[in-house]
Amino acid sequence: MSTIDGPTPLPGAKASQAAADRQASGNIPGGSADAVRKSGWFGRWSEKWRAMPRQKQWLYLIVIVVIAYLLPVINPPILSTEPGNDFPLALFSMAVYALAAVGLNIVIGYAGLLDLGYIAFFAVGSYTAAMLTSPDSPFFKIPYLWTIPLAILVALCVGVILGIPTLRLRGDYLAIVTLGFGEIIRILATLIPAMKGQVGFQNVGRPPGMGPDGIPIFANSNGTPWYWLALTILIIVLFLAGNLERSRVGRSWIAIREDEDAAETMGVPTFKYKVWAFAMGAGVGGMAGALFAGQVGFVNNQKFDVVTSIMFVAAVVLGGTGNKVGAVLGGAVVAYIPLRFTAIAEYKYLIFGLALVVIMIYRSQGLLPARQRLLAYGHIAYAKVRRTAPIAPAPVTEKEA
């Protein structure tokens, strides 16, 4: 067993890695104190980002966010998915994918648990929103916006229920149980009359508000407000995920991911934090599902297949496992490519399935590699190191995520 999952990389690989690190940090002008990995365009870009002062980062962030909000209005011709697909709707679907990828990244990227049935939580969220707002459902009704927190809560509970029996065991069991659950949820939606199988629920609720012409602002075909809503939620979730990552919980997750036994020995209650990670990821998935249900306005059992779960995994892996910005990027790319290049849309499953294998073999860190860094007070510490030692030796903690 130890040759397969042994935590120590080959000694040779480590040495060559260190050499590459030194070389790379020598190449970059004013070489930062962090060991710079030779990781292509994206990697260099993220290095430059880390070397910036905080104020400058905020400035850039605001510009990026403003551009992101303006995208459906500008509709840049190169990026636009029209005439094939409505661009604001495409943006909304990218944002939902990105949101799901950020949630899944908590499970796969931070805690290192493979969840292959993420669509199930997405479905739970969608059904929560649909069953509590659609006139087709016999249950009591609540306003749509209230279903979003409720969807989080329900998905969270399902995550805990599913997580408790499986997370006590080795991670592989979780993979197969979640894979099975992703399929079962669809069958249950067919078999349980209250979930109305293929008939489904129409006229799922929407946020309030009427346009001047009497059409609701959040009409199903009007992608722009939906995109703005999803983007706002995505940004909030990103902040929360970032804070969570740096918190005690996040550090425990990363400890568990790197070496569960060592973490347990150091007093990390691994089981508890694994359930937390799983449930948090489920909650974000439920929220993405509720958003999706609201925009589409129709939920039935055909919308949630395991295939989409694998696409979410592909999004996380493509973006860079353990990097939340990477997850956003990966989610957006996975949603965008079939919508933009409609000629290859038919092959999207093949492309992303193959991408999973190829990325894992040749570049397992993804487009935006996650790096091991000081999670608490990191910025202050790095600033101090930078001031005292312009070119410091590679930190010992540097290790592939």
Next chain:
Amino acid sequence: MLSTVLTALPADSDWINFDVPSLMQNFWSATFDGLTFGAIYALVALGYTLVYGVLNLINFAHSEVFIMGCYAVFFTLSFLGFGPSAPNLGIGAIILNLLLALIAAIVASALTAFLVERLAYRPLRKRNAPRLVYLITAIGASFTIQYLIFLWRGPLPEPALTMFIPTPIFEVFGTIIDSQQIIIVVAAVIMMVVVDQFIRRSRTGRGIRAVAQDPDTATLMGVNKEKIIVTTFIIGGVLAGAAALFYVMKIPSGVQYNGGFILGIKAFAAAVLGGIGNVRGALLGGLLLGLIGNYGQILLGSSQWTDVVAFVVLVLVLLVRPEGILGTSLGRSKA
């Protein structure tokens, strides 16, 4: 126990009811049919168990190894001129055709297993990848093969081909047992006994057990680990090929691009139930799961419940006895 789990789901009036009289009435036919399905699960489960024992990896692509075998059976039979209705052949011709289909299925499945190992897993072993990377690659490989088949054959199941009409052989407890059930169960049990003995007695089998126990020490003792791993994958492929023939025999309309998926999950559940990494456990788990699924289906009144029941069984087993009924170690089985 089952009912408490199911009633915990969204409550509605009578979305679930237990049809006990129907189960009583069909108990024996459900048993024999369940054993037939169980034998198929067991053969596929062995593939999971062996690879898991040696590599500690859930080979998600094993369901695709199985479905490639199904396609090979389908193509061989179409080539031999079989159609929806069974041809009027003598017993010799039937056996010959079945053997041809069996060989085609075994070759296709073993080849797929070999290629998956070579292209997807070996590069990872070379770079000592962490476990998560293996799992993601495995699911990626499964997905890729599935959609290659999808692009090639389209979304619909292949037309059903009937190999022969099962003839009643004898009667037990007022239930007729037909030739098909006998062929499947007997052939599956023979194959599993052969594999069991192979792993217990042969030189290669000893190598497999050694690698399962401790790959490093095994390598130091002169076991060629890479060769053992490839052999393990190929044995799994051969068994999946045989399972494919029986599956197409039992469910002729089941040849579909994603047909292996649910069966794969059930077979894995069977392997866990019996004790993953344990060859005899796979047989026991497969037969049990076949029985439970079939009883559940009749009790609950829809064939879709089989999948749900199998899943609930998997979760319950993990909850109560994660090492399975017979325990988990391939390495510790006695020589």
